[in-house]
Amino acid sequence: GENVEQHPSTLSVQEGDSAVIKCTYSDSASNYFPWYKQELGKRPQLIIDIRSNVGEKKDQRIAVTLNKTAKHFSLHITETQPEDSAVYFCAAFLNDYKLSFGAGTTVTVRA
Amino acid sequence: DTGVSQNPRHKITKRGQNVTFRCDPISEHNRLYWYRQTLGQGPEFLTYFQNEAQLEKSRLLSDRFSAERPKGSFSTLEIQRTEQGDSAMYLCASSASGQGSVPLHFGNGTRLTVT
Numbered sequence: 001g002e003n004v005e006q007h008p009s010t011l012s013v014q015e016g017d018s019a020v021i022k023c024t025y026s027d028s029a030s031n032y033f034p035w036y037k038q039e040l041g042k043r044p045q046l047i048i049d050i051r052s053n054v055g056e057k058k059d060q061r062i063a064v065t066l067n068k069t070a071k072h073f074s075l076h077i078t079e080t081q082p083e084d085s086a087v088y089f090c091a092a093f094l095n096d097y098k099l100s101f102g103a104g105t106t107v108t109v110r111a
Numbered sequence: 112d113t114g115v116s117q118n119p120r121h122k123i124t125k126r127g128q129n130v131t132f133r134c135d136p137i138s139e140h141n142r143l144y145w146y147r148q149t150l151g152q153g154p155e156f157l158t159y160f161q162n163e164a165q166l167e168k169s170r171l172l173s174d175r176f177s178a179e180r181p182k183g184s185f186s187t188l189e190i191q192r193t194e195q196g197d198s199a200m201y202l203c204a205s206s207a208s209g210q211g212s213v214p215l216h217f218g219n220g221t222r223l224t225v226t
Contacts (some may be wrong), residue, residue: 043217089153099215101153
């Protein structure tokens, strides 16, 4: 099966600074890597995703990079705002149906 | 709201009781998933349906757990003889099937507390 490691477990940044979360996966057959944001008491919500045939993807202040050779991928949030405070989960998709999650990163943006 | 719907939102039960949760996926989605999430952890895969067929069950799903999706639409997750270790958030997700991987859309979950 797939094993996803996520670091750091907590991240505190000053408003306006950047936040970076890193994940590694174990199964080279994984081909799809979504990122979810979960606010307290709410559902995980997809914020960005990347497929294995792409090295980088950007959506406004959020970007994701993928290094298939090293089996790691990262989430970058620029110009952080208080509403970015949440728990972020990386995930890896195996066999086109099975999603395995990292343990999560609690991001706190200090005003 | 046309998203994934789960009921109930909260369930408190005594150890040894049976509980059943319901999930209504997004209507055009034929894939349905159950995940379990405990505090400070990411969601853990429990089981997966393609239409009405249950295609995979995690080792986390002991014989006290059973999931069904009888008509390929809504699904139920039943836990028999609940234990305190079953306390968690149970998340349902759905997705469309197609070429390649597609995003999962999650419901708000059912929070189970076993006393």
